Amino acid sequence: MALEKETEEKIFKAAQSIFQKRGFEGARMQEIADEAEINKSMLHYYFRSKDKLFQEVFQAGIKKVMPQLFGILKSEMGLSEKVNEIVNFYHDMFRENQHLPTFVVYEMNQHPERFKEFLGVMNIELPDVFREQVNTEVSEGRMKPISAEQFLLNIVSMCMMPMLAKTMVKTIFALDEVAYANFLEERRALIPEIILNGVKPS
Amino acid sequence: MALEKETEEKIFKAAQSIFQKRGFEGARMQEIADEAEINKSMLHYYFRSKDKLFQEVFQAGIKKVMPQLFGILKSEMGLSEKVNEIVNFYHDMFRENQHLPTFVVYEMNQHPERFKEFLGVMNIELPDVFREQVNTEVSEGRMKPISAEQFLLNIVSMCMMPMLAKTMVKTIFALDEVAYANFLEERRALIPEIILNGVKPS
DNA sequence: GTCTATATAACGATAGAC
DNA sequence: GTCTATCGTTATATAGAC
Numbered sequence: 001m002a003l004e005k006e007t008e009e010k011i012f013k014a015a016q017s018i019f020q021k022r023g024f025e026g027a028r029m030q031e032i033a034d035e036a037e038i039n040k041s042m043l044h045y046y047f048r049s050k051d052k053l054f055q056e057v058f059q060a061g062i063k064k065v066m067p068q069l070f071g072i073l074k075s076e077m078g079l080s081e082k083v084n085e086i087v088n089f090y091h092d093m094f095r096e097n098q099h100l101p102t103f104v105v106y107e108m109n110q111h112p113e114r115f116k117e118f119l120g121v122m123n124i125e126l127p128d129v130f131r132e133q134v135n136t137e138v139s140e141g142r143m144k145p146i147s148a149e150q151f152l153l154n155i156v157s158m159c160m161m162p163m164l165a166k167t168m169v170k171t172i173f174a175l176d177e178v179a180y181a182n183f184l185e186e187r188r189a190l191i192p193e194i195i196l197n198g199v200k201p202s
Numbered sequence: 203m204a205l206e207k208e209t210e211e212k213i214f215k216a217a218q219s220i221f222q223k224r225g226f227e228g229a230r231m232q233e234i235a236d237e238a239e240i241n242k243s244m245l246h247y248y249f250r251s252k253d254k255l256f257q258e259v260f261q262a263g264i265k266k267v268m269p270q271l272f273g274i275l276k277s278e279m280g281l282s283e284k285v286n287e288i289v290n291f292y293h294d295m296f297r298e299n300q301h302l303p304t305f306v307v308y309e310m311n312q313h314p315e316r317f318k319e320f321l322g323v324m325n326i327e328l329p330d331v332f333r334e335q336v337n338t339e340v341s342e343g344r345m346k347p348i349s350a351e352q353f354l355l356n357i358v359s360m361c362m363m364p365m366l367a368k369t370m371v372k373t374i375f376a377l378d379e380v381a382y383a384n385f386l387e388e389r390r391a392l393i394p395e396i397i398l399n400g401v402k403p404s
Numbered sequence: 405g406t407c408t409a410t411a412t413a414a415c416g417a418t419a420g421a422c
Numbered sequence: 423g424t425c426t427a428t429c430g431t432t433a434t435a436t437a438g439a440c
Contacts, residue, residue, distance in 0.1 A: 022227070022312075023225065023227060023228075023312075024228075025225060025227035025228035026225075026226075026312070102308070104370075105366060105367045105370060106304070106308055108367070108369040108370050108373075109304060109367075109368060109369045110224075110225075110228070112369045112373070115369060115370075115373060116373055119373055119374070124374060125374065125376070126374065126375065144395070144399075146392070149375050149385070150388065150389070150392060153363070153364055153371065154396060156363065156367075157359045157360050157362075157363030157364065158356060158359050158360065160359075160363060160367075161355070161358065161359030161363045161366075162355055162359065164366055165307045165310070165311075166311060167310040167311045167314045167317060168306075168307060168317075169355065170314075171310075171314070171317060171318055171321055172321070172326060172327065172328065173328065173351050174327070183351070186352065187352070190348070193346070193400070194356060194396070194397070194400035195396070195400065197346075197399060197401070197402065197404065198395070198396035198397065198400035199396065200399065200404075202399065202402075
């Protein structure tokens with residue numbers, strides 16, 4: 001029946017919202033049920049347990065980020081173009097899903113095993129194309145010596161940190177919601193410039 | 203009595219360990235008591251409630267970071283020296299207290315009000331000295347146009363992100379505990395170079 | 405499939421003896 | 423101050439009627 005899938009999906013969407021906002025420990029099955037406008041026992045009918053429901057939300061969260069990121073890294077683009085794409089990807093993703101980055105990063109630390117075994121299923125490892133791209137730039141003297149790992153981490157750090165530390169940024173810099181959004185938008189152009197200029201040989 | 207203070211301190215240290223590792227929602231009063239090797243009811247005797255105990259741990263966490271960071275920003279050093287000091291500060295702090303960055307950043311998002319009112323008590327706002335320092339460098343053409351806020355956030359992002367996303371970094375880059383520690387150490391020199399080179403006029 | 409009612413366990417917190 | 427025992431509540435989860 002169509003209604004079954006609809007119900008299951010309503011629950012899942014609600015679970016995403018609550019888990020991402022409150023974390024596994026902070027989330028309440030009742031709150032998920034309320035959000036889905038559905039009876040609490042339905043959660044168990046469709047997903048058996050809080051743990052299983054969380055697992056699916058967690059994995060969906062990773063699937064929403066990693067494949068796209070690694071898609072860019074594996075692509076045929078030039079290095080500076082990739083930097084731009086990654087920065088735009090993170091900022092677009094965050095606009096639609098404010099709590100996703102915090103959720104994924106935090107819950108990974110809380111349940112490293114879950115993440116590790118899931119990464120085996122997908123095949124997530126630093127693409128050779130990207131690694132060679134960085135190495136070539138370095139060996140041909142167009143970039144200062146840096147590993148592909150450090151280079152990628154720099155980009156990701158500059159993008160994600162202000163999202164993870166939203167409250168901190170807003171509070172210390174005295175930004176309201178709009179000013180914060182503008183502040184982030186400013187970084188779409190700023191980050192690639194710093195990242196690329198930062199490794200330029202002097 | 204000396205024993206009172208000792209007991210209170212044992213509880214507090216245990217609470218720091220557990221809260222920082224598990225978060226407020228994930229922490230259990232029983233686990234704190236076990237860690238302190240003390241009876242559970244003692245927690246309430248000394249700190250009344252889980253909430254009050256958490257509050258103190260949370261505020262102590264902020265006090266451990268912010269004053270030192272803002273101390274550097276307010277100091278007489280030159281800008282590039284400040285960058286170095288900040289980077290070293292974060293890396294030293296993390297060596298001693300692995301879970302502190304995650305804890306502070308995450309719980310800030312979960313309880314923005316608590317943080318906001320506490321920041322009023324301390325006076326945490328971006329020091330004028332630092333702001334003018336950045337503005338001067340920019341207006342005199344030694345740095346590309348950038349606000350003091352974005353400049354500072356770049357440094358903090360590069361330092362904290364790999365600490366917050368420890369599991370993610372370790373897993374995707376296939377690093378064991380030692381390799382991860384070395385990877386972080388590498389960044390002590392790397393980050394200031396990127397940050398400063400990144401804003402150098404071309 | 406969906407509801408109500410309830411089982412079962414865990415948690416924070418307190419009372420009261422010592 | 424420190425302990426044992428227990429209260430009151432809330433959480434996940436299930437049983438059973440419809």
